[in-house]
Amino acid sequence: MSIDISQFLVTFYEESFEGLEIMESELLNLDVGAADNETINTIFRAAHSIKGGSGTFGLNAVSDFTHVMETLLDEMRDGRRQVTQEGVNILLSSVDVLREMLTALRDSAELNVQRVAATKQQLDTLLGGDAVSSEEKPQAEQAPVESSFQLWAIDFRPHLDMLRTGNDPVRMFRELSDLGELNATVDVSGLPAWDELEPEESYLNWKLALDSDKDEADIREVFEWVDDECDLNIHQAAGLFVEAQHEEAAPVQPLATPPIQDKTDTVAAVGTNAGSAKEPARKPTASGDTSIRVSIDKVDELINMVGELVITQSMLSQYGEAEKIDTAGIERLRDGLGQLERNTRELQESVMRIRMLPISFAFQRFPRLVHDLSSKLEKNIQLKMSGEQTELDKTVMEKIGDPLVHLVRNSLDHGIEKPDVRREKGKPEQGTVHLNAFHQGGNIVIEIIDDGAGLNKDKIIEKAVGRGLLVEGEAVSDEQVHDLIFHAGFSTADTVSDVSGRGVGMDVVRKNIRSLGGTVEVTSKVDIGSTFTIRLPLTLAILDGQLVKVGTETYIVPLISIIESLQVKMDKVNTVSGKGEVYRLRDEYIPVVRLYHVFDVEPDGRELTTGLLVVVEAEGEKVALFVDDLFGQQQVVIKSLETNFKKVGGVSGATILGDGTVALILDVKGLMGLYQKQTPARDLYLVKSSDAAA
Amino acid sequence: MAETNQTLEVGDMMSASDEGQQYLTFILAGEEYGVDILRVQEIKGWDSVTHIPNTPEYVRGVINIRGTIVPIIDMRIRFDIEQLAYGPTTVVIVLRVQGENGDRIMGVVVDGVSDVYNMSDEDIKDAPDFGSAVDTKFVKGLATVNEKMVIILDIDHMLNSQELNEVDSVVE
Numbered sequence: 001m002s003i004d005i006s007q008f009l010v011t012f013y014e015e016s017f018e019g020l021e022i023m024e025s026e027l028l029n030l031d032v033g034a035a036d037n038e039t040i041n042t043i044f045r046a047a048h049s050i051k052g053g054s055g056t057f058g059l060n061a062v063s064d065f066t067h068v069m070e071t072l073l074d075e076m077r078d079g080r081r082q083v084t085q086e087g088v089n090i091l092l093s094s095v096d097v098l099r100e101m102l103t104a105l106r107d108s109a110e111l112n113v114q115r116v117a118a119t120k121q122q123l124d125t126l127l128g129g130d131a132v133s134s135e136e137k138p139q140a141e142q143a144p145v146e147s148s149f150q151l152w153a154i155d156f157r158p159h160l161d162m163l164r165t166g167n168d169p170v171r172m173f174r175e176l177s178d179l180g181e182l183n184a185t186v187d188v189s190g191l192p193a194w195d196e197l198e199p200e201e202s203y204l205n206w207k208l209a210l211d212s213d214k215d216e217a218d219i220r221e222v223f224e225w226v227d228d229e230c231d232l233n234i235h236q237a238a239g240l241f242v243e244a245q246h247e248e249a250a251p252v253q254p255l256a257t258p259p260i261q262d263k264t265d266t267v268a269a270v271g272t273n274a275g276s277a278k279e280p281a282r283k284p285t286a287s288g289d290t291s292i293r294v295s296i297d298k299v300d301e302l303i304n305m306v307g308e309l310v311i312t313q314s315m316l317s318q319y320g321e322a323e324k325i326d327t328a329g330i331e332r333l334r335d336g337l338g339q340l341e342r343n344t345r346e347l348q349e350s351v352m353r354i355r356m357l358p359i360s361f362a363f364q365r366f367p368r369l370v371h372d373l374s375s376k377l378e379k380n381i382q383l384k385m386s387g388e389q390t391e392l393d394k395t396v397m398e399k400i401g402d403p404l405v406h407l408v409r410n411s412l413d414h415g416i417e418k419p420d421v422r423r424e425k426g427k428p429e430q431g432t433v434h435l436n437a438f439h440q441g442g443n444i445v446i447e448i449i450d451d452g453a454g455l456n457k458d459k460i461i462e463k464a465v466g467r468g469l470l471v472e473g474e475a476v477s478d479e480q481v482h483d484l485i486f487h488a489g490f491s492t493a494d495t496v497s498d499v500s501g502r503g504v505g506m507d508v509v510r511k512n513i514r515s516l517g518g519t520v521e522v523t524s525k526v527d528i529g530s531t532f533t534i535r536l537p538l539t540l541a542i543l544d545g546q547l548v549k550v551g552t553e554t555y556i557v558p559l560i561s562i563i564e565s566l567q568v569k570m571d572k573v574n575t576v577s578g579k580g581e582v583y584r585l586r587d588e589y590i591p592v593v594r595l596y597h598v599f600d601v602e603p604d605g606r607e608l609t610t611g612l613l614v615v616v617e618a619e620g621e622k623v624a625l626f627v628d629d630l631f632g633q634q635q636v637v638i639k640s641l642e643t644n645f646k647k648v649g650g651v652s653g654a655t656i657l658g659d660g661t662v663a664l665i666l667d668v669k670g671l672m673g674l675y676q677k678q679t680p681a682r683d684l685y686l687v688k689s690s691d692a693a694a
Numbered sequence: 695m696a697e698t699n700q701t702l703e704v705g706d707m708m709s710a711s712d713e714g715q716q717y718l719t720f721i722l723a724g725e726e727y728g729v730d731i732l733r734v735q736e737i738k739g740w741d742s743v744t745h746i747p748n749t750p751e752y753v754r755g756v757i758n759i760r761g762t763i764v765p766i767i768d769m770r771i772r773f774d775i776e777q778l779a780y781g782p783t784t785v786v787i788v789l790r791v792q793g794e795n796g797d798r799i800m801g802v803v804v805d806g807v808s809d810v811y812n813m814s815d816e817d818i819k820d821a822p823d824f825g826s827a828v829d830t831k832f833v834k835g836l837a838t839v840n841e842k843m844v845i846i847l848d849i850d851h852m853l854n855s856q857e858l859n860e861v862d863s864v865v866e
Binding site for chain 2: 553598599600601639640641643644645648649650651654656660661662663664674
């Protein structure tokens with residue numbers, strides 16, 4: 001077939017993964033014993049489309065596997081089989097295996113074949129085995145033969161109306177010839193007299209001899225689309241046939257009518273560049289192309305807005321063309337400009353909304369997680385979710401997934417107690433983990449609430465003292481205690497399980513969330529439960545920035561990293577060994593970073609008193625940036641410098657200001673790195689703010 | 695508006711003939727250099743740029759071209775030719791550079807745009823080896839047009855490898 005189907009592979013994978021997610025969530029909804037037929041149907045449909053798709057793309061391992069699942073589901077649907085917990089569990093692990101298979105295929109990665117085989121075995125056993133496995137076995141036995149070339153005899157008799165469905169035998173032959181050496185002989189006995197001939201009907205039958213190392217399934221695949229429109233007989237030709245075919249070939253071929261002869265010729269010609277073309281087509285592009293599904297409403301909304309924008313533009317240009325603009329004209333122009341501004345803003349908002357997805361995409365993996373973990377931990381846990389429709393940026397969503405999983409695991413493992421413990425405490429045996437999401441200001445807030453044991457303050461303090469994070473007897477507030485759990489290597493679990501308790505994680509969670517420009521906090525009451533609250537910006541594409549001026553340059557400091565800005569009092573400036581400047585702010589010594597020095601630009605003034613200090617913080621360290629002046633604060637759209645250039649130290653990106661010029665957005669952490677490199681190391685021992693404060 | 699007009703002209707000339715390849719030439723210190731015209735995105739007048747800290751001197755900075763941040767390279771500094779104050783004929787040629795990580799858009803500052811020539815591959819002769827005296831790494835070849843010599847540049851090579859390496863080393 002001349003169409004390169006590999007281009008649809010990406011879509012296939014995407015849809016399959018979606019299908020797997022549907023299967024997973026529906027399987028979890030399945031009530032054992034009293035299964036809802038509609039639910040099973042949904043699962044069945046998802047499995048069926050994966051099977052169909054993988055068959056089309058020749059991913060036979062996947063389609064075979066799905067076929068077995070489908071058989072099982074079919075029996076469940078027809079009521080021939082009880083929906084058992086065992087069945088559901090096997091189906092769930094089949095979903096996992098399928099996901100692994102598809103991921104491996106997509107990334108051309110190694111696949112854990114044993115696991116696939118084991119799961120398939122389980123499925124087969126559940127199905128009563130023999131019926132299916134006997135169907136599979138002959139194929140397995142053929143496997144050793146497959147590797148060598150062998151002759152296939154294909155008897156291909158299209159029905160009269162095959163051509164009407166848009167299927168062209170020549171294309172199929174061409175594809176066959178990619179599989180190996182192809183010899184085609186045509187049987188024209190079906191041809192009617194010339195005046196009875198319908199050009200759109202196919203009267204010809206073919207006998208094909210294919211010398212190929214491919215197996216029957218590969219050959220059948222070629223005829224996949226015409227399955228119902230022809231009689232097809234494929235069998236392995238015995239050695240005898242080879243002889244016969246050689247004898248036969250010569251006399252039969254001349255029988256073909258001239259145009260058909262041409263066709264066979266082309267087929268034979270193509271046959272010479274055998275085989276190899278097929279393989280690369282199957283290899284998926286490993287490129288990180290991601291796509292997004294946008295509801296048609298959002299697109300329509302956009303189109304409407306663009307339409308309005310065009311109208312406003314033409315209105316404005318009409319006003320602008322007037323030969324003389326009087327006061328009324330100016331008034332009209334102003335109105336038009338106002339309208340333009342409104343349109344632009346709306347347009348921007350709806351374009352941003354395209355990137356927004358409901359958080360349910362991140363939430364949907366949790367039913368499975370809770371289901372699996374609660375049986376593993378022998379706990380009875382119910383998962384509640386609310387606010388799933390809250391939207392946030394796709395990029396943020398992708399990055400928040402892992403931290404969320406970690407926090408939920410934590411709640412399941414450490415938070416919720418075992419049923420007997422809960423009973424003793426007078427709580428219902430079933431614990432609840434509640435995932436909640438909502439918008440607040442320009443942020444999305446995600447809460448993970450459990451009704452478990454809560455954080456054990458004494459235990460945390462004890463551990464903290466043990467690790468030297470706290471001094472014994474030191475008075476600490478609840479917040480400080482709760483903050484301790486985010487320290488690296490901190491765990492209050494008595495035993496390390498494979499679920500959690502290794503103490504890696506919470507610090508990573510906080511780091512990841514901070515890298516997204518968000519925060520995470522925890523509140524907790526003993527025996528009532530804990531609440532983790534994550535606050536994230538809705539999008540990574542827009543940032544609240546403070547514009548600062550150094551000489552002729554304007555830079556943008558992310559507002560979130562600014563602690564305060566202040567005028568310099570010279571008596572608070574000290575130097576360390578005459579070079580490293582520090583500023584005493586309350587009880588801290590903060591290193592002063594002269595931005596003009598780091599970035600090598602000509603400032604308005606080199607005296608600290610002529611400018612301002614902007615105190616910024618990144619990952620717990622503070623520095624004071626010396627700038628000439630502060631401009632306003634504004635939301636800026638983040639543009640990548642890397643698209644056309646390269647990552648630049650101390651700069652996280654760029655943006656375009658109102659006048660069309662480019663301004664660089666500062667990367668506070670990177671700046672500190674640059675500064676430390678520029679300052680000789682010996683000056684730094686006192687400059688570290690934490691040391692200075694002690 | 696001037697900018698759009700110029701872009702249009704380039705487009706017209708492209709369709710005007712299909713013999714060989716077309717090269718846009720520009721002047722740099724009296725010498726004429728040519729680049730594959732299909733790589734030229736647009737030609738615009740020199741405008742102020744935003745300086746990027748800690749980059750080689752020939753990276754003048756970045757500008758905004760319809761929402762894309764585009765780095766600007768000064769060819770005089772790049773080729774180590776004496777600098778000249780930017781004047782009214784100073785232009786920025788915006789080029790599409792093919793690299794390992796896909797296409798990138800970059801602008802080069804030159805003294806002025808000269809002409810568009812048709813040239814086939816046979817017209818372009820290999821550049822002689824000047825030894826260490828002249829760096830011919832970025833030169834694809836030399837061609838003669840109307841008894842004048844045109845230096846055909848390999849922009850992918852010129853604006854990629856070393857460019858990135860040098861910038862990289864600043865970041866590390």
